[in-house]
Amino acid sequence: MTETVLRNARLVLPDEVIAGDVVIRGGDIAIVDERGHGHSGFDLEGDWLIPGLVELHTDHLEGHYAPRPRVRWDPVAAVQAHDAQIATSGITTVLDALRVGLDDDTKLEPGDMQTLAGAIEDSQRRGRLRAEHFIHLRCEVSAPDVLDSFTAFVDNPRVRVASLMDHTPGQRQFTSLDAFRAYYQGKGGLSDAELDELIVKRRERAEQVADVNRQAIAGMAQARGIVLASHDDATEAHVAEAIDHGVTLAEFPTTHAAAAASHGAGLKVLMGAPNIVRGKSHSGNIAARELVDAGLLDVLSSDYFPFSLIHATFLIGLDETVGMPRAIAMVSANPAAVAGLDDRGAIAEGKRADLVHVHVHDHVPVVRAVYRQGRRVV
Numbered sequence: 001m002t003e004t005v006l007r008n009a010r011l012v013l014p015d016e017v018i019a020g021d022v023v024i025r026g027g028d029i030a031i032v033d034e035r036g037h038g039h040s041g042f043d044l045e046g047d048w049l050i051p052g053l054v055e056l057h058t059d060h061l062e063g064h065y066a067p068r069p070r071v072r073w074d075p076v077a078a079v080q081a082h083d084a085q086i087a088t089s090g091i092t093t094v095l096d097a098l099r100v101g102l103d104d105d106t107k108l109e110p111g112d113m114q115t116l117a118g119a120i121e122d123s124q125r126r127g128r129l130r131a132e133h134f135i136h137l138r139c140e141v142s143a144p145d146v147l148d149s150f151t152a153f154v155d156n157p158r159v160r161v162a163s164l165m166d167h168t169p170g171q172r173q174f175t176s177l178d179a180f181r182a183y184y185q186g187k188g189g190l191s192d193a194e195l196d197e198l199i200v201k202r203r204e205r206a207e208q209v210a211d212v213n214r215q216a217i218a219g220m221a222q223a224r225g226i227v228l229a230s231h232d233d234a235t236e237a238h239v240a241e242a243i244d245h246g247v248t249l250a251e252f253p254t255t256h257a258a259a260a261a262s263h264g265a266g267l268k269v270l271m272g273a274p275n276i277v278r279g280k281s282h283s284g285n286i287a288a289r290e291l292v293d294a295g296l297l298d299v300l301s302s303d304y305f306p307f308s309l310i311h312a313t314f315l316i317g318l319d320e321t322v323g324m325p326r327a328i329a330m331v332s333a334n335p336a337a338v339a340g341l342d343d344r345g346a347i348a349e350g351k352r353a354d355l356v357h358v359h360v361h362d363h364v365p366v367v368r369a370v371y372r373q374g375r376r377v378v
Contacts (some may be wrong), residue, residue, distance in 0.1 A: 001025050001026050002025070002026065002374070003023060003024065003025050003030075004023070004024040004041065004042070004353075004371075004374060005021060005022070005023050005024075005040070005041025005042065006021065006022045006024070006041060006042050006044055006049055006355070006357070007021040007041045007042065007043055007044065008021070008043050008044050008045060008046060009021065009022065009044040009046070009047060009048070009049035009357070010044075010046060010047065010048045010049065011032065011049050011347055012048065012049070012050045012051070012324045012325060012328045012347065013032070013325065013346070013347055013348070014325060014329065014333065014346050014347075014348065015325055016325060017324050017325065018034045019034070019046075020032065020033050020034040020035065021033045021041070022049060022347060022353075022355065024353040024355075024371070024374045025374075026374055027352060027353055027373030027374040027375070028350060028351065028352060028353055028373075028374065029347065029348065029349055029350065029351050029352070029353050029355075030349065031349060032347060032348065032349055042369075044357055044368075047357055047358060047359045047360075047368065048324075048357070048358040048359070048360065048365075049347065049355055049356070049357055049358075050090070050324075050328050050332070050347070050355070050356050050358060051328065051332040051333070051344070051345055051346050051347055051351075051354060051355065051356070052090065052091070052092025052093065052332065052344065052352075052354030052355060052356055052370065052371070052372060053089070053090045053091040053092065053093075053309055053310060053313075053331045053332060053356065054091070054092070054093045054094075054331065054332055054335040054336045054339070054341065054344065054345055055086070055091045055093065055094040055095060055301060055302055055306075055309060055331075055335070056095050056136060056161060056249075056270065056299060056301055056335045056338060056339060057095065057097050057136055057138075057161075057163070057229075057251060057270065057301040057303065058086075058094060058095075058096065058097055058301065058302050058303060058304070058306065059097045059099075059138070059303070059304060060082055060085070060086070060302070060304060060305070060306055061078065061079065061082045061096050061097075061098075061116060062099075062108070064078040064079075064081045064082045065078040065112070065115075065116055066107065066108060066112070069107055070107070072112070075115050075116055075118070075119035076119045076122060076123055076128070078116070078119065079116070079119045079120055079123045079128075079129070079133075080123060080128055080129070082096075083123070083128075083129045083130055083131055083133070084130065085306050085307075086130075086131050086306050087130035087131045087370055087372075087377055087378050088367055088370070088378050089302070089306040089307045089309060089310055089367065090309070090310045090356040090358065090365075090367045090370060091131055091302070091306065091309060091310075092130075092131050092132065092344075092354040092356070092370065092371075092372045092377075093131060093132050093134070093336070093339075093341060093344060093354070094131050094132070094133055094134070095133075095134045095135060095136040095160060095161055095339065096116075096120060096133055096134070096135055096136065097136045097137075097138045097163075098113045098116060098117060098135055098136070098137060098138065098153075099113055099138050099140065100113065100137045100138060100139045100140070100146055100149040100150045100153060100162075101139055101140035101141065101142075101143030101144075101145055101146025101149055101150075101213075102140070102143055102145065102149075110145060110148075110149045110152070113149070113153075114152065114153075117135060117153065117156060117158070120133050120135065120158065121158060124158075130370070130372065130377035130378060131372065131377075132372065133158070134158050134159070134160045134161075134339070135153070135156060135158045135159045135160065136159075136160070136161040136162070136163065137150065137153055137159055137161070137162040137163070137226075138163055138165055138231075139162055139163060139164055139165060139213075139217050140165050140166070141164055141165065141166050141209070141210045141211075141213040141214045141217065142166050142202065142205055142209060142210040142213070143205075143209075143213075144205065144209060146209075146213050146217070147213055147216055147217070150162070150217050150220065151220070154220050154221070154224060154226070155224070159226055160226065160227060160339050160340065161226065161227045161228075161229055161249070161338075161339060162217065162221045162226050162227070162228055162229070163228075163229035163230070163231045163249075163251055164214050164217060164218065164228065164229070164230055164231060164242070164245065164247070165231040165232070166210055166214075166231070166232075214245065215245070218245035218246055218247075221246075222246045227248060227249060227338060227339060227340070228245060228246050228247045228248060228249070229247060229248075229249035229250070229251045229270075230242035230245075230247045230249070230250050230251065230262075230267075231251045231252060232251070232252050232253070232254055233250055233253045233254070233258040233262065234253070234254045234255050234258055235255070235257065235258060236257060236258065236261045238258060239258055239261040239262050239265065239267075240261075242262075242267070243265055243267070247267060248266075248267055248268065248338070249267060249268050249270060249299075249338055250262035250263075250267045250268065250269045250270065251270045251301075252270065252271060252272060252285075253269060253271075253286070253291075254281075254285035254286060255285070255286055256286055256290065256291070256294070256296075259286070259291050259294075259296045259297075260294075260296055263295075263296045263298070268298040268299055268334065268338050269291065269296055269297055269298050269299070270297075270298065270299040270300070270301055270335075271288035271291060271297055271299075271300060271301070272288060272300070272301055272302075272303040272304075272308075273288075273300045273301060273302050273303065273305075273308040273309045273311065273312035273313075273331075274302070274303055274304065274305050274308045274312075275287060275288035275289075276288050276289055276292075276300065276308075276312035276315060276316060277305075277308050277311050277312050277315065288300075289316070292316055292322060293321070297330065298330060298334050299330055299331075299334050299335045299338065300312055300313065300330045300331050301335075309331055310331070310356075310358070310365050310367065311364065311365060313327045313328060313330070313331050313365075314327070314358075314360055314363065314364075314365045315363065318360075318363065332344075332345040332346065333345035333346050352372075352373055353371055353372075353373060353374040354371065354372050354373065355370070355371045356369070356370050356371075357369040357370075
């Protein structure tokens with residue numbers, strides 16, 4: 001059995017930070033030694049050694065597959081390009097978010113999502129990827145085709161999480177119609193008249209299908225052991241509805257009240273790392289740092305910018321009011337537990353040797369090396 005020693009590191013353990021060594025045997029952590037193991041090995045020169053990051057919700061893959069209007073990249077090459085950026089950001093486990101239920105303005109089709117799922121599976125099976133990839137289904141419950149698309153995915157063994165999303169204007173993420181207008185006019189260049197027509201159409205459609213679709217998807221997911229997430233909850237009523245559907249993960253709550261209600265009910269609360277890095281929400285909703293300070297944030301996600309996950313972690317972790325163990329748990333042990341991946345997420349004997357060597361300069365981390373199951377992949 002091969003042995004790798006990472007020595008002279010600042011180790012972020014679940015409850016403390018220590019100076020010491022980690023010994024890897026096979027694909028697992030064999031020894032965590034505070035005193036130094038005494039073997040020769042790779043000298044980390046006092047840099048940080050942290051668990052591999054676990055990413056629950058990123059739609060970053062779409063940009064590699066459809067980088068321009070009417071352009072479709074080779075799906076395997078797109079997955080590899082996405083994976084490279086994921087891994088060099090310190091992420092060793094990722095749930096790639098694929099759309100289920102498409103809006104009228106998207107240029108993607110249901111078949112594109114199946115193509116990407118196939119490319120993920122093929123690439124993983126052939127050993128092409130640095131990180132381990134699973135699937136997160138982003139279910140737009142107000143879309144007419146969402147049930148058909150979800151049914152096509154529901155028995156895929158890589159699917160671990162499904163989020164119940166509703167981007168109808170005037171609620172949840174877009175409680176403010178001004179925010180909805182700014183987002184969609186910036187994204188699609190719609191005129192005021194075109195946007196007014198879109199708002200009416202989206203609202204009418206949601207009234208017809210959203211509740212039925214939400215209930216049906218929740219039932220199918222629970223029957224197959226797929227973790228359910230709510231999305232953009234804004235009110236205590238939204239949280240109560242999520243609990244009724246069996247939700248255990250509250251993604252991107254838009255208000256303090258919704259986050260507090262979710263946390264109080266035992267749901268894990270997830271927010272975007274870009275929100276931490278930028279200091280605010282791009283939609284004008286609650287700042288994630290407010291939830292950190294209130295003790296209401298459990299999980300961070302890179303969302304649309306992979307490197308933001310490790311960047312945000314060190315921004316809050318180096319703040320003594322938060323500390324590195326708590327910050328690291330938000331991107332490793334906590335998301336791993338949500339996804340039912342209890343073999344990873346911490347520097348502890350017997351856990352998978354998913355590890356990241358990090359140097360920090362001027363508060364911006366530099367990923368020096370990444371190990372997945374004991375093998376160096378970056």
